[in-house]
Amino acid sequence: MLDSDPFNIDTLSALRELTGDPPAGHSGRLPRAPRNPPAYSTREFKSFEAACYKSLYPTTSPAQFRDRLASILEKLGFSAFSLTALSPNPRLLLSNLPDGLQSAYERGYYERVDYAITYANGSRHPMLRSRIEDYMAAAPLQSREMIRNQDLSILYKSHGFYEFYLIPIMAGRERYLFSITSQDIAPDFLAKLRKHPEAIQLVAEISVSFGGRKFPEHFRAMGLNKEIKLTVQPLTILSRMAEDDLNIQRIAQTTERNVHTINQHLAAARKALNTRTTHGAIYRAIKEGFLPCPCKDCTYEEDSQDSGMFP
Structure with missing residues (x-):
């Protein structure tokens, strides 16, 4: 059933569900990404952190900064990423996703309805995009937004991306969404997440904190x-x-x-x-x-x- 109101009760229930507050009558919450995986030793983690800053410090442009971030993530097993500023309106800051995919996303105005952006605006916990898809598949009614998000999932899969790891980031009063993906089937993707959780979180935070200091004009969302x-x-x-x-x-x-x-x-x-x-x-x-x-x-x-x- 297609509802004419894009912000109906089903969509609001989806938002509460995705941010960890189940709607009335619904038992349990959506499972999140794996927690408490094996941690790095202090020496290993500090060495990785130092290597990240050493690689990113000499960059002289946002494009070079993006390419260095992509190189770091490639070593962790992830081939593509994006960083989106969420206020005052969603704005893509950095990405190495295929141009065809980015163009289709922009041409379809998906940022208006993307549940990944909705989730990042209301949560601080990382989550897999497949959990959003699971919820939409189980929903008894489908709103216009849900159907648009299903179309977005088809768009991603048409380019070979079946899973995304969504990392909401807070920096002062600003919110960002750091998203990583690779052209892997789910078991391989989850194995990589379990192997490098702290390193992935660190790269996401550095992309905002260090990137914003190096290139404030590029990161500035206003004006x-x-x-x-x-x-x-x-x-x-x-x-x-x-x-x-x-x-x-x-x-x-x-x-x-x-x-x-x-x-x-x-x-x-x-x-x-x-x-x-x-x-x-x-x-x-x-x-x-x-x-x-x-x-x-x-x-x-x-x-x-x-x-x-x-x-």
């Missing part, structure tokens, strides 16, 4: 609009792509310009909006108010204010 400078031509092309769903070749034809010129304008837009993909540039331009949302039934502003999930 982005004042820093973005877009000229008319790149903005016009983004608008045509968003509103008319035109590809680069079609835009070149209708504007009587060559494809190379269009690509140059798009590259300028991606640089100004600090994104790696054109879809990401369109998403950021809409989010920052440069372009109107092309969705005729878009209820983002209304839903976000009513729910309190995205302050």
Whole structure:
């Protein structure tokens, strides 16, 4: 059954369930990620911590910082990660997930309904994303949000990612979500989590604390609009792509310009909006108010204010 209200009682029950407060009439809580695995010795842990800082300290850009983090996680057995700032609205800070996956996530506006973000906004404990999927599969009724999250799970699996380890992080008053994954089946993934729990937590915390100190402008969640400078031509092309769903070749034809010129304008837009993909540039331009949302039934502003999930 598809409910027309995205923030109905079922969705609120899901939120309470995911943050450890079961809804009335429901026995037990969702199982969390493994706890109390074998701990590192003090010497081993301190050596690993020192190695992390030694690797990250010389970085001179967020992209280099991201690549060094990815290298550290690769040695722990995890091939991909992402770090998302949750306030004032969800904003991807660092990620080495495939560009196609990131573009599809941004194009689908999944950050508005992603239960992983909902969970991280209300909890401090790490959890497996599969636990969210288990809850949705067992829910007697399905809201619009649940169906969107099921679509998101299909998107992840279509790129080979079947499990994510979600680590909520608090830094002062700010909340972040550090997520790691690999293209492994569940037993292998869980074995890696049990083997390196403290190291994974450390890398997640360093990504926020040290990354924020090294690159405060990149991590700053407020005031982005004042820093973005877009000229008319790149903005016009983004608008045509968003509103008319035109590809680069079609835009070149209708504007009587060559494809190379269009690509140059798009590259300028991606640089100004600090994104790696054109879809990401369109998403950021809409989010920052440069372009109107092309969705005729878009209820983002209304839903976000009513729910309190995205302050």
